[in-house]
Amino acid sequence: MLEVTGLTAAYGDSRILFGIDLHVAKGEVVTLLGRNGMGKTTTIRSIFGLLKPTGGTVRIDGQDLTGAEPHLVAGAGLGLVPEGRQIFPTLTVQENLQATATKGKWTLQGIYDLFPRLHERRRNMGNQLSGGEQQMLAIGRALMTNPRLVVLDEATEGLAPLIRADIWACLTRLKSEGEAILVIDKNVDALTKFADRHVVIEKGQVVWQGTTADILATPDVKDRFLHV
Amino acid sequence: MTNLFILQLLNGAQLGILLFLIAAGLTLVFGIMDVINLAHGVLYMIGAYLIATFAALTGSFWAGLLLMLPAALVVGLVIERLVIRPLYARSHLDQVLATFGLVMIVNEGVKILWGASPLSVPMPELLSGSIPLIGPLQYPVYRLAIIAAGLGIAAGLYVLVNHTRVGMLLRAGATNREMVSALGVDIGKLFSLVFALGALLACFAGAIVAPILSVDTGMGESVLILTFVVVVIGGIGSIRGAFMGALLVAIVDTLGRTFGPILLRYVMEPSAAGQTGRMLAPMLVYILMAAILFARPQGLFGQRTT
Amino acid sequence: QELPSASDGVLKIGLVYTLSGPAAALGTQARDGFLLAVNQIKEIGGLPTEIIIIDDEQRPDLAADKARELVARDQVDFVVGPIFSNILGAIHKPVTETGTILISTNAGTSSYAGAECNENFFVTSYQNDQNHEVMGAYAQQQGFQNVFLMAPNYQAGKDSLNGFKHSYTGGVAGEVFTELGQLDFSSELAQIAAFQPDALFTFMPGGMGVNLVKQYSQAGLTSIPFLSAFTVDETTLPATQDAALGLMGGANWAPDLDNAANKAFVDGYLAAYDAVPGTYAMQAYDAAQLIDAAVHSVGGDLTDRAALKAALHKADFASPRGDFSFGNNNFPIQDFYLVKAEKRADGKFQTAIVEKIFDDYKDNYADQCPM
Amino acid sequence: MSLLSVRNLCKNYGALEVTRDVSLDVQPGELHAIIGPNGAGKTTLIGQLSGQIEPDSGTVSLEGQDITKRSMAERVHLGLARSFQITSILPRFTVLENVALAVQARSGSSFRFFAPVATEKPLNDAAMQALVEAGLADRAGVRASALSHGEHRRLELAIALATEPKVLLLDEPLAGTGGEEADAFIERLRALKGRFAIVLIEHDMEAVFALADRISVLVYGEIIASGTPDVIRNDPKVRAAYLGDEEAA
Amino acid sequence: MSVSAPPTARRPVLMSARIWFALLIFAGFAALPLIAVVTDDPFLLLIGTRILAYAIAAMALDLILGYGAMVSFGHAAYLGFGAYAVAILNSYGVTDLTLHITFAVAISALFATITGAISLRTRGVYFIMITLAFGQMAYFFFVSLSAYGGDDGTPLATRSTLFGSAALEDDRVMFYVALALLIALFIVATRIVGSRFGRVLIGTRENPVRMEAIGLSPFRYQLTAFVISGCMTSVAGVILANQAEFVSPAFMSWHRSGELIVMVVLGGIGNLTGAIGGAVVALLLEDWLAVLTEHWRLLFGVFLILMVLYSPHGITGALERFTRGRK
Ligand SMILES: Nc1ncnc2c1ncn2[C@@H]1O[C@H](COP(=O)(O)OP(=O)(O)OP(=O)(O)O)[C@@H](O)[C@H]1O
Numbered sequence A: 001m002l003e004v005t006g007l008t009a010a011y012g013d014s015r016i017l018f019g020i021d022l023h024v025a026k027g028e029v030v031t032l033l034g035r036n037g038m039g040k041t042t043t044i045r046s047i048f049g050l051l052k053p054t055g056g057t058v059r060i061d062g063q064d065l066t067g068a069e070p071h072l073v074a075g076a077g078l079g080l081v082p083e084g085r086q087i088f089p090t091l092t093v094q095e096n097l098q099a100t101a102t103k104g105k106w107t108l109q110g111i112y113d114l115f116p117r118l119h120e121r122r123r124n125m126g127n128q129l130s131g132g133e134q135q136m137l138a139i140g141r142a143l144m145t146n147p148r149l150v151v152l153d154e155a156t157e158g159l160a161p162l163i164r165a166d167i168w169a170c171l172t173r174l175k176s177e178g179e180a181i182l183v184i185d186k187n188v189d190a191l192t193k194f195a196d197r198h199v200v201i202e203k204g205q206v207v208w209q210g211t212t213a214d215i216l217a218t219p220d221v222k223d224r225f226l227h228v
Numbered sequence B: 001m002t003n004l005f006i007l008q009l010l011n012g013a014q015l016g017i018l019l020f021l022i023a024a025g026l027t028l029v030f031g032i033m034d035v036i037n038l039a040h041g042v043l044y045m046i047g048a049y050l051i052a053t054f055a056a057l058t059g060s061f062w063a064g065l066l067l068m069l070p071a072a073l074v075v076g077l078v079i080e081r082l083v084i085r086p087l088y089a090r091s092h093l094d095q096v097l098a099t100f101g102l103v104m105i106v107n108e109g110v111k112i113l114w115g116a117s118p119l120s121v122p123m124p125e126l127l128s129g130s131i132p133l134i135g136p137l138q139y140p141v142y143r144l145a146i147i148a149a150g151l152g153i154a155a156g157l158y159v160l161v162n163h164t165r166v167g168m169l170l171r172a173g174a175t176n177r178e179m180v181s182a183l184g185v186d187i188g189k190l191f192s193l194v195f196a197l198g199a200l201l202a203c204f205a206g207a208i209v210a211p212i213l214s215v216d217t218g219m220g221e222s223v224l225i226l227t228f229v230v231v232v233i234g235g236i237g238s239i240r241g242a243f244m245g246a247l248l249v250a251i252v253d254t255l256g257r258t259f260g261p262i263l264l265r266y267v268m269e270p271s272a273a274g275q276t277g278r279m280l281a282p283m284l285v286y287i288l289m290a291a292i293l294f295a296r297p298q299g300l301f302g303q304r305t306t
Numbered sequence C: 001q002e003l004p005s006a007s008d009g010v011l012k013i014g015l016v017y018t019l020s021g022p023a024a025a026l027g028t029q030a031r032d033g034f035l036l037a038v039n040q041i042k043e044i045g046g047l048p049t050e051i052i053i054i055d056d057e058q059r060p061d062l063a064a065d066k067a068r069e070l071v072a073r074d075q076v077d078f079v080v081g082p083i084f085s086n087i088l089g090a091i092h093k094p095v096t097e098t099g100t101i102l103i104s105t106n107a108g109t110s111s112y113a114g115a116e117c118n119e120n121f122f123v124t125s126y127q128n129d130q131n132h133e134v135m136g137a138y139a140q141q142q143g144f145q146n147v148f149l150m151a152p153n154y155q156a157g158k159d160s161l162n163g164f165k166h167s168y169t170g171g172v173a174g175e176v177f178t179e180l181g182q183l184d185f186s187s188e189l190a191q192i193a194a195f196q197p198d199a200l201f202t203f204m205p206g207g208m209g210v211n212l213v214k215q216y217s218q219a220g221l222t223s224i225p226f227l228s229a230f231t232v233d234e235t236t237l238p239a240t241q242d243a244a245l246g247l248m249g250g251a252n253w254a255p256d257l258d259n260a261a262n263k264a265f266v267d268g269y270l271a272a273y274d275a276v277p278g279t280y281a282m283q284a285y286d287a288a289q290l291i292d293a294a295v296h297s298v299g300g301d302l303t304d305r306a307a308l309k310a311a312l313h314k315a316d317f318a319s320p321r322g323d324f325s326f327g328n329n330n331f332p333i334q335d336f337y338l339v340k341a342e343k344r345a346d347g348k349f350q351t352a353i354v355e356k357i358f359d360d361y362k363d364n365y366a367d368q369c370p371m
Numbered sequence D: 001m002s003l004l005s006v007r008n009l010c011k012n013y014g015a016l017e018v019t020r021d022v023s024l025d026v027q028p029g030e031l032h033a034i035i036g037p038n039g040a041g042k043t044t045l046i047g048q049l050s051g052q053i054e055p056d057s058g059t060v061s062l063e064g065q066d067i068t069k070r071s072m073a074e075r076v077h078l079g080l081a082r083s084f085q086i087t088s089i090l091p092r093f094t095v096l097e098n099v100a101l102a103v104q105a106r107s108g109s110s111f112r113f114f115a116p117v118a119t120e121k122p123l124n125d126a127a128m129q130a131l132v133e134a135g136l137a138d139r140a141g142v143r144a145s146a147l148s149h150g151e152h153r154r155l156e157l158a159i160a161l162a163t164e165p166k167v168l169l170l171d172e173p174l175a176g177t178g179g180e181e182a183d184a185f186i187e188r189l190r191a192l193k194g195r196f197a198i199v200l201i202e203h204d205m206e207a208v209f210a211l212a213d214r215i216s217v218l219v220y221g222e223i224i225a226s227g228t229p230d231v232i233r234n235d236p237k238v239r240a241a242y243l244g245d246e247e248a249a
Numbered sequence E: 001m002s003v004s005a006p007p008t009a010r011r012p013v014l015m016s017a018r019i020w021f022a023l024l025i026f027a028g029f030a031a032l033p034l035i036a037v038v039t040d041d042p043f044l045l046l047i048g049t050r051i052l053a054y055a056i057a058a059m060a061l062d063l064i065l066g067y068g069a070m071v072s073f074g075h076a077a078y079l080g081f082g083a084y085a086v087a088i089l090n091s092y093g094v095t096d097l098t099l100h101i102t103f104a105v106a107i108s109a110l111f112a113t114i115t116g117a118i119s120l121r122t123r124g125v126y127f128i129m130i131t132l133a134f135g136q137m138a139y140f141f142f143v144s145l146s147a148y149g150g151d152d153g154t155p156l157a158t159r160s161t162l163f164g165s166a167a168l169e170d171d172r173v174m175f176y177v178a179l180a181l182l183i184a185l186f187i188v189a190t191r192i193v194g195s196r197f198g199r200v201l202i203g204t205r206e207n208p209v210r211m212e213a214i215g216l217s218p219f220r221y222q223l224t225a226f227v228i229s230g231c232m233t234s235v236a237g238v239i240l241a242n243q244a245e246f247v248s249p250a251f252m253s254w255h256r257s258g259e260l261i262v263m264v265v266l267g268g269i270g271n272l273t274g275a276i277g278g279a280v281v282a283l284l285l286e287d288w289l290a291v292l293t294e295h296w297r298l299l300f301g302v303f304l305i306l307m308v309l310y311s312p313h314g315i316t317g318a319l320e321r322f323t324r325g326r327k
């Protein structure tokens, strides 16, 4: 459903992406791997129109949305859990979840079931949450837009191991319900447990891609590109 | 003395309500869109000129008011589109400079269109006259009507911002525009709406004072600073703050001017009291603001942000 | 550093008026009044005439600069203006010290009428206190015992109340100074309502006056006589309209004064600007007439300053206000009237003479003037 | 005597007790890790140690001196430096300037109005030294805002080093770094160990168990266990509250 | 409050370009008396002196506004202190320029220390408004000062004297003294910006929390800068009073404070040359447009908006793009 071809992008004069090709089919879980600063977040920002790409195309269900306004991209079915959480500090937890929600499968109750901690803190202001709580809220907020493709940029950063495990469980569940997921994370091992395909980028270019089976079969991929 | 006190309290309330109507738009645009709009005062002026024109055309205050509202909305949308929108991503000082330019343009434009002499708007028949209060004291019905209308609008705004989805989005957009947009909301449209609403409120305020005050080119400026004082005292972005701030400023100002010299006479001789009173009266609002900000640097209802 | 006048045979006059901001209406009237005379006379003093119009923006420092520019760069022979006393204070020295003649058509500060009078400085309006004294005399004559006084909190405001008290010896119900530029007088009106004085005396020029007058009638206070100076006049009447009817003021002239010069002036102004002229226009009109008369009498020779000044001092022209002459301090000696706002047959509003209060009235500072 | 000693620290936000009677000792040269679930109050605790947040009650002392009432800046001068969980640098300064400013803060007065600071050799040398230790020397002339996330974390470290701390408070220095970069960072910290005491907050258990001399576990504002890595790893309470089974394995 | 200044990262080419712009401006000023003689227009010197005074004030404001993110909306008060220092001392027969400046600086330092200490509790727009409040208090104080004309202000009997001589009565001398003061203060300000103190100030603008965390509490530095700026501005006030030979509370109205901000932003904030350029351009433009049409304000407004929309870093930004474009 998401199809990215030849995407290039730059921050001012410094070019970051040099032609990214990437696609995610319905119900598929794809990971975007790469070391720090290789352009993963930049790829996501370009897809969402938060950064205007300098070239290439972004299509969602065949519709060309290259460089479109972010709300149009989101409206086409993408839900974003951004790097650095970016929750709304002056809204309560509950309002954070409701503000941008759309009708669908995910409801407030569903999110609270998924993250009981958020229910406890539902009247807290966003800026009064711990780092981990904010992360949960960011995921919940994206789900509340009922996307068909969830994009998670470092969703488990700064999370305690137990919570991190919860998130993996949650993603696995989303997958089983037929949702497509594009996920960026440092924990390659955890990702291989449920992802279908992997795309590795280095210096703004795709340098390797393959299925989970491929990655397990060629252990040097991890060494060469990810150094784990 | 108590009669005078009650009368002045009413006067304070009426001025406060008026300030609130103007300040509400400013604080919304400021708090939510993070735009410092110096041209907010001229919107107030435009409201007055619009009703003066429409009332003269139709011969009726009410018809004038009715025509003024959509016209004001259009003015707001046009200004937003032409000047404000390119400034969203810019620093506050750039906004100050550009909207300062806008003030000059509008002031001069109004002078070209309507001339330098003040215009006047007749008081609507229905609301003219005074009702007796206590003893010989009377209070103009029109001013009571202003108080009532302002209270109604205040309540409506409070509900809008704090208890509706639109309100949530507004507050969310205030801190992170990009993220709201990435979650599927057309923030541009939302902001246009906020600005137009703010413009409408300011124009409305200008329109309803037109029958009491003269309509002239300086009216926007004189009210602008006072409005900023109100917004800052109340805390930027807070509707409740704007309301309390407006009432506080108005009542302190009104009562202070009347009773300040009287009180001073208790502590110093009459001529010195008169002198000091005269010096302090215009400072009163500023002293109030400085004192409040000293105690609460983020205003009465502001969020502390570092 | 006295500048020699350019003897190029052209009469150059600089007008300094407040043409922008809230008080623009006053300056506009004055400018229009002056230009009306120029148009009627064509060549003032028989010389080709060049007029330079300056907007002082009611900013004294800017005005001082502009006045110097008129004198140093444009080398004008006369500077005419301004409306406001503080502007006069700023331009007086830069203009007069160069020997250029300054004619004030409105501001008549007491210091320049008294000890600091100046041979290069003429006034076609009045000494500031005089209109207030008219109202004081009227209040005295009516036997009021309890008058409420109100003026803006600045020098001219304080002067006005002192002027009133100069000729009024009755009691004072209250004395209130409002903020300069204040627009809402509800709080002061409440005090007036509470005190129920015999009369109100106020000095509220420009937009302040418009608001006060409208709010006065809205507050239902019209039963209390409203005495004023520079508050109810032809610059504010178009805005206050009916609300001002019957309110009283003191003035040195009114549009309905019956004489030929006045008829020429008022009709000419109405025809040219479709508005009723006020004193601001009349006094500026007279300044142009004054220059015309003086330059004619010296035969167009602008270089002999002493002769020119003497000619000016004679004030040999027909003023719309009738009797007009200069005192030793170059301030006018003239009649003063009680005037009242009324509606004209053509639907416009004007002030009209009620009665003469002072005849050939000289200001109180002239004796201190060494000239 | 312990270098940094915390006694009965309490902090409430309304009804929420974020820090509940926390006591803690850090010995000279020791690396003391604090772990705990999200929202346990770790960052809040660091905030109270560094002076950014005022505790409701309890004391913090450094080298026996009570510093509870001291401002953040004063504490830095006494030898208590911190890095931030969310990167906090001077974005428009160069990397070198960021660090040089920290050096300037501890060496001599900043009320010098005339001598150009850009050419003050001692400042730049000391700053460069800190950059070398943080592995950022090659980026010295780059604007700080242009650094990648991992580099930002290293800059945070360099700035903290430049203040020459006796105790260094690190709030999740590894957050957002992975793989090789994380390994390199761990090595860097290991090299620094012993020069000063370190209080480390980290969710990366690999790093914590590799580096820590002692670990305290904070759960809902309370320290439920404190001890050597081995003790903590096998503490059933800790496993239940935080580690789960996966990591401990 | 976000204040976006051009980067402080050292870019040698641009830094020197700015110094060149400044030198160019100074050279232009220095030649003005010559132009006045050639064109037989003595009035040029008066305009020039006024522009110099505002250039000093704008530069002083930029020191805290551009480098310290302290947007003072009450800075005209210091213009007023400078101006009234001249008027008040004159009325007591003290006419020496250095004494006038000393007195102005002393009063300004006192006022800035007290109001600055209170204002610095606040940030951003709150800071703007609280400085406005203090500015207005000063304004109304002088309005009520009847001894010096109150609202009307008062003309000066003479200009300040320079070491006992009345040399300043000559417009040329007055002009060169003002120019010398501007250059001297420009050098001082430039040195301050590049000093240890300046770096702390700029760092505080960027990230006050970080400054605390390296052991520098911003307050003392910000307050010091605020006082320095106020004192510099009062020097401009002394010049202005002498230029106009008139002082009035109008010098210190909030409009004037706003105009100073406009000059700084128009020039391009966070660089001293820009502030000077902003003052020059704003005042010249005002003069020229006023000659063109009575409705010059409309044109000026359009100019401001176009500048903001198309030249983000003000005049210096535009000049820098121009010079870079040609290389
Ligand atoms: N706003 C910016 N301006 C200039 N350069 C930037 C900006 N943001 C990121 N970069 C640069 O772009 C490159 C790619 O950054 P990006 O954030 O996309 O990497 P990433 O793969 O997501 O890394 P990480 O794992 O650290 O999140 C980095 O070298 C970074 O320095």
Ligand SMILES: Nc1ncnc2c1ncn2[C@@H]1O[C@H](COP(=O)(O)OP(=O)(O)OP(=O)(O)O)[C@@H](O)[C@H]1O
Residues within 6 Å of the ligand: A121, A124, A127, A128, A129, A130, A131, A132, A133, A158, D013, D016, D018, D036, D037, D038, D039, D040, D041, D042, D043, D044, D045
């Ligand atoms: N200003 C505040 N007002 C109210 N509650 C707050 C405030 N700041 C933090 N909290 C709450 O205090 C708790 C502790 O937060 P803290 O940031 O210290 O956690 P943490 O242990 O650092 O978590 P993480 O590992 O996720 O960063 C959280 O539940 C948070 O919601």
Ligand SMILES: [Mg+2]
Residues within 6 Å of the ligand: A040, A041, A042, A083, A153
């Ligand atoms: Mg990233």
Ligand SMILES: [Mg+2]
Residues within 6 Å of the ligand: A130, A131, D042, D043, D044, D085
């Ligand atoms: Mg934390």
